[in-house]
Amino acid sequence: MMSLKPRHVNFEETWSKLRETISGVVSLRAVERAVWNSRFSDVYALCVAHPEPMADKLYDETKSFLEEHVSGMLQRVKGSTPLESSDYNDGLLSRYVTAWREYSQGVQYLNSLYSYLNLQHVKRHKVSEAEVIYGSSAHTPEVEKLNRQLEVGELGLVIWERVLVQPLSEALTSRIISGLNAARELNHDSTTADILRTSIHSTVDVQSYRVRSALELYQELVVEPYLVAATAHHCALAAKLLDSGDVSNFVRHVLDGLEREIALGNKYLHSSSSEAVRACYEQACIEAHLPALHAEVDRLIKEAAEDNPRAEERRADLKRMFALLKPLGSNALRPLVEAAHAQATREGRAMLAAEHSKDEAHTHFVYSMLSLHGKYKRLFNDVFCGAQAFVGALDKACSTVVNSRTEGEHFARAPELLSRYCDALLRRKGSERDADEKLSAAIVVFKYIDDKDVFQKHYARALARRLIHQLSASMEQEEAMINRLKAACGYEFTNKLHRMFTDVAVSADLNAKFQQYLRDNDLCTNIGFTIQVLQAGAWPLGGAMAPLAPPPQLEKPARLFETFYRSSFSGRRLAWLHHLCTGELRTKYTQRSYHINATTPQCALLLMFDTVDTVRAREAQETLQLSEEAWTRHVRPLLEVNLITAEGDIEGDGELTLNLGFTCKRTKIRLTCAAAPPTPGNQTVTPSSDSTHCEDDRKMYLQAALVRIMKQRKVLRHTELIQEVVSQARGSFAPSVAMIKKCIEALIDKQYLERTPGKHDTYSYLA
Template identity: 45%
Template structure:
């Protein structure tokens, strides 16, 4: 065909084109040759000479579509009310597909004539003018717009009424399966006729169908909820509501546009859940206390769907875990209270963590409730004036696992239990108290070589470092460093003896040189002790060696933490006995005599009554020494037991237990109190140095924020520290305000 403009007889061309348009709309057979000719006719009319006939073609096509749809309306109405949906759906199915083909037939008109006149997308979306009033529509869009005007608008009331009735019958289980496609198709037609619009393309659907549908659905849900509440208990009610929600979701997917899905669900939840929240909330407590998992798994999604609905359930779970936790740790008895405490608390945590994961889908709100409950239980004080024992008990639990006495457990099991103990540690408020007890117990394990595994020790410290940072475990790392360095000291000392004196001591002598700042071993009063002559030279030579390499340092011998191995040669067979240094010194007094009074031994060793009596009783209980009196006094005679026998030739006297005495626990707590005061004073000075001037309440809040990682100080303690710093002239009250402080530079 020729593409040049030419004279065209519009009436003749339109007459032929109209027949093809009618065939396309009615889905009649249109031969390819006819289609091609009509396609050319559209082009010819659009570029006709001397004047294009595109506008006239558009108007004639519009008039034809208008008449065609009106005739279809009459045909649909002729089918009667009962068959209205089916007739409408059939007419729509044919017409909508015909419009699609017609749109392609008018491709040139659409692209070259209509689209060039169209408003831009931005003008349509953000402009104030209606696109429909300002421009011609493309032919396919025009066909849909005419269908909306001439078919949907006249029939909308009847169609919607029938659609609502059909969906209601489906809810009741009385719907006709054959009508599903018809109902969905009719509803979809309300969307499809405006899909071409860039703005408000769901307005028709929402206005004529969705709004009345949601209103009708709301009434149904309201009546259904009322009926169920009269005939069902809470368990059955929740089952039915859950089932109803599932069915409505499937029904929405079956019939409605996707934009309606959340609206339908929200309507159902409002009438069947939100309007009956007091009833559902009243059942939560019993469900949680009885741990009715199935009921809770039904209750949770229902309450979660309503704003604020799940808060009551979270509160009940929190209170229940608190109650169960307190029951698990209250009234513990025996020597292994620390083990019972930690393992009972871990069992509670594990149980309710699994419950939250299984029943509440791991909801973080419930996990937060678990954390709050565990924190409350672990830091619970029956007496507010007494420090919580949880840090001490956890430290003892870790100590029992890390000691060589942890029998019957593999390394893997010990490591798993230590890893689990971090769960308890994270909930402890007074982490500084745990640190103090843990460091003292670690010191004893390292010094007495009682650690089960150095790898396990380091792994535990690394876990603590991950939980609280390097500063928390700094001293613990330094303790390990001292132990490793001390072994080098022993080797260097032996080399020093050989090079300086040309001989060794005649016995094995090793020592730990420990930094006073890193080890929690300092005592207010060092136990007086006169070293036996057998050890005196070794001590003097080591001090000479040490001061030669490190001038200006002071060595303090902690004999109460030392031990030695003594060989007994006065019995029928030789024995090697490991004992505490004081005990060894007492036995060495019997090198040349078989009996001595307590006064003689005590004066020779310069030991106080308390440590002397304790260590002598250890030797008497082990039957290495004998006495006629049960109560020790200055004149009590101590005798060597020359008839002593033991199945083992190498053993340890364990009378001196490495457990912390009540006095040592009290000392630890006192040390914590002093450390807290210094910590708080340092924090206050840091804050005031950076702020210069600060209100009292702001200072309190900032101190609380900075210290919460280690402990939770009382307001009174912070106030005392502020007063102490004022006395020390680090800070002062500002002249113009009594509740404001300034930093004294």
């Protein structure tokens, strides 16, 4: 049993026995358990010897022994092999690995044998990791004597590095680099690969005890020389591939080479080198040849977008090129992104310029844009893995195509065309599911429109016509479409559209109450009379038309309704919009019964023939109080379908006669009326008036936004104010800076804002 009491110890006698055991331990020879325990006790006895501990002397003797032992191993590793050779198969690496495995394992055992020395002597003087990293003036002597800070196992590694590795550094490096170069070209057998890998990782393990710069030797002996050699190899490979002139072949081989290089690094090198290995390859094979790669992107993208068998090969080439360029960052990818944007824009403009009938312009526009978006979305998802840069390029291209306009046009035609497309779908009697899918797809195009306020005006007018004349195929689809627009642009954008729906529902209830009012007062209209009361601020209908003298059949129920409405709502004023009214008449004088849907003036004219067969044109016009232009527009459709005939000038003293022999294949006849030309008393919409109205509305919108922002912020710089206004208006239109400046000046004139004294670029809100 080991005595723990300090005692006198003969150092020479004890060290002689201890040295013999140490020699066996570091040489991995068998050591009996009893001998091991005795030597462990000897280490303890020397560390606590009386009257003076001998730990320092033991430490120094052990150090000398290890230096002598490693020197012998150095000669064994060298053998008779010339150090200048770079043949990794000449045996030096194999002997080195054998020696390292023996020594590194033996030093671990030795460290266990000296555990008391390490614990009680070395660690008391050892600097902490924090002090090594951040420095400590209190431990300066210890920092200078690093060997006195090392445990025995760490000391053994230091001696291995100094005595054996440093003298062989050049020989080891040349053979390691030669082995790695050979491994790149062919697969080593397992033994050779294991020797190469172990020799490389030994340069890491030998400094593993370090707190700082633990990979310094590895970097010096392996990584730096390897990267130099690898760069030369990669440059030669890239130059050879480029000489072929085939970029597709170059990209394919370079990408394969990158995968092999990464696999080589993962197999042989330390994990800390993976980024350096990749960067070395990318710089030599890709970054150095970016101009040559960028020169081909336009052609590759153009051919990849074509519809032919070769397109699949080009897509594969683009996918490989993207994989090569992506790690290099946005600058390397930018030409590819720009080429993708240019190709989508070019094809989109060509699609819109293709020949088509004028009546199908709206369908052609929407189908073309959806086709363009779907095609390039699939292409970019497949080739570029849906990278955000290419999603943005597609969005930018679609926006450019959608918002393009010809010279002289104040607004792009996209808002009007998309509105017509939606109008056609919402009117059509067909598959509800098919129409719903197409309307959902139309929102894709809508999101790219800059002038959303222009679309809103066109859509509101079309919706008003559908609701007033009951032309909608499905009210559920109408509401669903408005909800889609609200999701895209917010509640404010669809506020008036919702109010239009509310008016329709309220009008239905109002009609029911009116009929009850007639019954309660024993009144009768003798005709089917329905009305729609619409809010002037919500419906884009313009003002009241010129007065029309309605026929007696309509005049009586109209007066009754006015009386009913005033009794129900005080302070409200009704304005009859005769130009939006329609009526349905049924013939009794023909062999077949026909249902004629016509405008109010047309109905009034036909009702004149209820008691006579012929009327004078001039008298009829005066009775109806129509202008000459309005009279002609309403009479022409009746003459064209042959419901009436004319003798003489219909605008003068001619006569109109009811065609008693009228026949038609259809039993339901809808009469139309040409639009009135723009006049001061007529609100017909024209492109020029549309532009004026939109400009005025935009100015009011911007002024309101400016006031809201300044009321909240009180004081704001010019550039910040412009940015906030642009941000708020983005959902409706893209305002120009010039227009915003004009609105600011207008608000200054109106004394809503003022320029802050002494700061010309700052505005203040005036309460």
